[in-house]
Amino acid sequence: MVVLYIIGAGSSRNYDKCVSPVPDLKxxxxxxxFKMAKKIIDYYDMSHMYGPVDNLDHLMGELNRLYGxxxxxxxxxxxxDDRLNLEAVMTHFYLKSGxxxxxxxxxxRASSLRTQTLNELLAYTLAESLMGPVCTKHIVLSxxxxxxxxxxxxxYDLLMDNALYATKKLxxxxxxxxxxxxxxxxxxxxxxxxxxxxxxxxxHGSLNWLKCANCGLMLLLRxxxxxxxxxxxxxxxxxxxxxxPKCSSVKRVGLQRIIVPPSLVKSYGELQIRxxxxxxxxxxxxxxxxxxxFRFSEQDPELEMLLRTMVQKGHIAADVPIHIVNxxxxxxxxxxxxxxxxxxxxxxxxxxxFRE
Numbered sequence: 315m316v317v318l319y320i321i322g323a324g325s326s327r328n329y330d331k332c333v334s335p336v337p338d339l340k341x342x343x344x345x346x347x348f349k350m351a352k353k354i355i356d357y358y359d360m361s362h363m364y365g366p367v368d369n370l371d372h373l374m375g376e377l378n379r380l381y382g383x384x385x386x387x388x389x390x391x392x393x394x395d396d397r398l399n400l401e402a403v404m405t406h407f408y409l410k411s412g413x414x415x416x417x418x419x420x421x422x423r424a425s426s427l428r429t430q431t432l433n434e435l436l437a438y439t440l441a442e443s444l445m446g447p448v449c450t451k452h453i454v455l456s457x458x459x460x461x462x463x464x465x466x467x468x469x470y471d472l473l474m475d476n477a478l479y480a481t482k483k484l485x486x487x488x489x490x491x492x493x494x495x496x497x498x499x500x501x502x503x504x505x506x507x508x509x510x511x512x513x514x515x516x517x518h519g520s521l522n523w524l525k526c527a528n529c530g531l532m533l534l535l536r537x538x539x540x541x542x543x544x545x546x547x548x549x550x551x552x553x554x555x556x557x558x559p560k561c562s563s564v565k566r567v568g569l570q571r572i573i574v575p576p577s578l579v580k581s582y583g584e585l586q587i588r589x590x591x592x593x594x595x596x597x598x599x600x601x602x603x604x605x606x607x608f609r610f611s612e613q614d615p616e617l618e619m620l621l622r623t624m625v626q627k628g629h630i631a632a633d634v635p636i637h638i639v640n641x642x643x644x645x646x647x648x649x650x651x652x653x654x655x656x657x658x659x660x661x662x663x664x665x666x667x668f669r670e
Contacts, residue, residue: 315601318630319455319465320617324607324640326471328664331446333542341443341471344576347400351439352393361388366550367438368566372424373431377403401613404432404577412579433575436470437521441549444471445542451668452477455606459483461511466594468608468617470521470573472548476541478512485510486534490593491523491586495559496534497547502559505534515590519573521548525584526558528568532586533558578613595620600630603650606639607664610649621653632656639667 326341336357342350355361361374375387383392392398410425420426456477459465467474478484486496488510495502516523522535522544535548535556547556551565563569574580574587582588610617624630633656638646643661651659 315460316599317460317463317602317604318597318600319459319463320603320605320608321465321467321469321474322606322608322610323469324609324664325452325455326444326469326473327607328451329444329446329449329473331449332443333446334442336442339443342400342439344401345399347436347439348393348395348398348403350443351435352390354439354442355390355393361390367431367434369427369431370435373428373435376424376428380406400432400436401576401578404429404575405579407432408575408577408579408581429575429577433571433573436576437571437573438549440471440521441545444473445545445549447541448476448480449473453480454668456481456483456512459512463511464513464597464600465515467514467516468518470516470519472520472522472536472544475514475520475522475536476544478514479537483511484514486536488512488514489520489523489534490515490590492532493523493534494531496536497556498537500555502533515594517574517587517590517594518576519571519584519587521571521573523572523586524551524556525570525572525586526561526563526568527570528563529558529561531558531560533569580616582616591616591620595624595629597624598629600634603630603634603636603654604639605636605646605650606667608640608646610646618649618653625653630654633658636660637662639664 323343327343329341332339336353339350339353360366360370362371371387377392378384378386381392381395381397407425407428411423415423415425452473485508486493486505487507493505496505524533553564557564558569572584572586625632632654634654636650636654636657636659638661640646641663647659
């Protein structure tokens with residue numbers, strides 16, 4: 315029996331092993347992302363032009379002006395404004411870049427620079443809030459998975475990745491994308507093509523995937539001796555160690571994260587990301603769906619398109635059994651039932667599903 319697991323942001327929210335010194339920090343979700351980012355920015359005094367996130371001071375200045383908090387480029391009060399959420403702010407800058415700034419030279423599109431800064435702030439905030447040992451709940455989930463199972467993970471983080479590695483059910487080839495080199499315990503190694511029991515499709519990209527814009531190499535960061543140390547590398551991409559093994563490009567000058575920004579207007583221009591969606595579409599013989607921490611909102615039209623097309627083409631049966639793990643499953647059930655109209659859908663609270 316092949317099980318398809320669909321994993322959303324709710325599966326990361328409850329991570330409770332974080333070792334960050336930042337007080338009251340939790341893994342962010344859309345509505346409180348900026349509140350969590352503020353805790354980190356204030357603790358490390360990052361809101362200046364020489365901080366670890368490029369152009370964060372310019373982003374702060376623009377947010378203050380947009381939301382009526384003055385002109386300051388260092389005052390972070392605006393980040394506690396309940397009007398801000400990550401998708402809305404990211405969408406604002408994407409639309410402004412594509413409409414109002416479209417006729418400007420790329421170098422003068424300030425809104426485009428803001429999205430780059432937001433991407434880096436997102437990576438920094440996730441890495442800081444998830445910095446800790448392997449998640450025990452994800453270990454429980456990994457141990458449930460059998461050879462041949464497939465995961466569609468819509469999170470950028472590595473909680474599922476690390477658990478699958480720890481239980482020896484994932485290898486580098488399990489990501490499916492082409493990877494040329496893997497950074498393992500301080501050194502670059504040619505990526506090995508060992509078979510993987512579980513296939514992990516990260517359809518919105520991953521914080522440990524990098525692409526060199528100068529020479530085209532695809533790079534993977536993983537398997538540090540300490541998981542918190544891995545998170546530190548992913549957060550900072552230190553230029554003295556994380557250099558392209560072919561052309562020596564570094565962060566800011568060539569190395570780029572491969573993530574689909576959390577905007578209502580998502581971009582799927584990266585070839586590797588499009589390949590993952592096509593690979594997901596090609597799957598057949600799925601015997602069961604397990605949906606964990608995924609709200610399936612109106613902002614997920616890509617997933618609805620994929621699932622409806624797979625049912626239409628007979629890749630997944632319209633009566634496939636579906637199990638939903640969610641504290642509030644009714645809305646999720648309704649969305650899935652609109653696609654899988656003959657399915658029996660069951661649900662379970664996370665506390666029961668992840669019981670160790």
